[in-house]
Amino acid sequence: MNRAAEIALSDHAPLFAEARGDIAVSFEFFPPRTDAMAETLWRSIETLAPLRPRFVSVTYGAGGTTRTRTHATVRRLIRETGLTPAAHLTCVGASRMEIDSIARDYWALGVRHIVALRGDPPEAGQAYAPHPEGYANAAELVAGLKAIAPFEISVAAYPEVHPDANCPDSDLDNLLRKIDAGADRAITQFFFSAECFFRFRDRVAAKRPGVEIVPGILPVSNVGQTRKFAGQCGAAIPAWLDQMFEGLDDLPAARQLVAATIAGELCGQLYAGGVRQFHFYTLNRAELAYAICHMLGVRA
Template sequence: MSPAAPAFAHNGKPLFEDVQGDIQVSFEFFPPKTEKMEETLWESVKTLEPLGPRFVSVTYGAGGSTRARTHATVERIAKETRLAAAAHLTCVEASRAEIEEIARDYWAAGVRHIVALRGDAPEAGKAFQPHPDGYANAADLVAGLKAIAPFEISVAAYPECHPDSADKSADLDNLKRKIDAGADRAITQFFFSPECFFRFRDDAAAAGIAAEIVPGILPVSNVAQTRKFAGMCGASIPIWMDRLFEGLDNLPAARQLVAATVAAELCGQLYAGGVRHFHFYTLNRAELSYAICHLLGLRPAEFAA
């Protein structure tokens, strides 16, 4: 066996030989800023819709900066597709009354799923400060949302520890508070080794967290951009990733093939370890996420009329 072979095989088999298509997926988008970006987003939504995702979520900018665009995007998905739309909602710079109004507007629009997050300070590098009349953290936000309506609620988890947490134990304690407050599942920040996820899942179980933990997958095509994201959420970028993308700045097709290979291998290893639910950070592009789902055996399904 060549030195490269172990990366593409599991117990002597090709990595994707045993996939059964028995996975469930969800996709994350961000609200578009321009007409062109909106066109790209909706092309991606329509491409991924036939895969029958559990839900698709729409992010919420720091300090509520995309509040109107997030709401408009979520509402349009709910009205114009057969997808279950989930809206991100944060505690940042919002009173409890404002959050209740937003949540009730979502419920009235038919949105039944909220991704509840503490959120980051609007100004990079500044510490989070709760609104004087707002929720202090994501656990309080979850409890508040559950008191408003019986939303399905997802929360964030951090396999490599949130930057604001004192240590991994404190971070797990915070996750448990969110689950105990009523969250239905946790979706992890992105990571780049299967061991990272499996270790975190085991640690969460040992901490008494029984809720579903879904791995968040970020197919990387721009290492510099990913490094910026990683700095905000406590994820680490392996040195080998820089090497893989070196020299591909002016070769977008080759860069996309490399990105698909790296993310697909990670998902294949997670699948081999028993993972059947995946959440993809699409960055509003469908191709990489669609290709990985295809490799894992997922095929377009007819939606019921």
């Protein structure tokens, strides 16, 4: 073997060659709107449950619009599975009294983990405005939840800066306020650059050593849908991602393969950089998250 070949092999070792089953994962789902969507969701939950996730989170629609369906999904998770549910809870559209009541109901139901978020306005393009009798932001919400019960609390982080933040430093300060209020970890919005995550992790560690920062992974199979999500959370979609999916509109199996390859490579880079915990935005579909977990050594 010539020297060029040796260098090529050393620089491109299999991304998952060192994955030794030392990884913890969690999954995010959203509450279904129809019976057909509910069937898809529960098939996905049944597929992913054997991977023994740390927790599974259930989202809360903009302005609390899915409140009832979120509660129903969490209740069913507790009653019918051995999974640990983490219920999303937001500040938007509710008073402190209402939110505190919801939190107490969750605790009585057996929920011990909350994903505490400021939340998005119910209509796209609206500016965020706190409820006049509500929690002003996620840091206040975290403190309020901790005063009610010893919840485990996850909060959101933005490696590429929240769209409402006026600069990276103020965005970081906002995250640290949530941590100081009692949050146990931060889960990032999705991103497509491992370097971006590492830079963000280093900035947090420089201010608050030891904070658990979990990368949020979105396996992409629909670029248009992903672009919509990215606009809401400030994530950048690189040009090469668009190019990867060109010509695959009518080839769903090929899209799945490309999506798994892209997300798998990102996870491999993160693993090589010391990441051992991953949170997958499943969009209520199990196949891509399951395949990537399998490559990472997380198996039933």
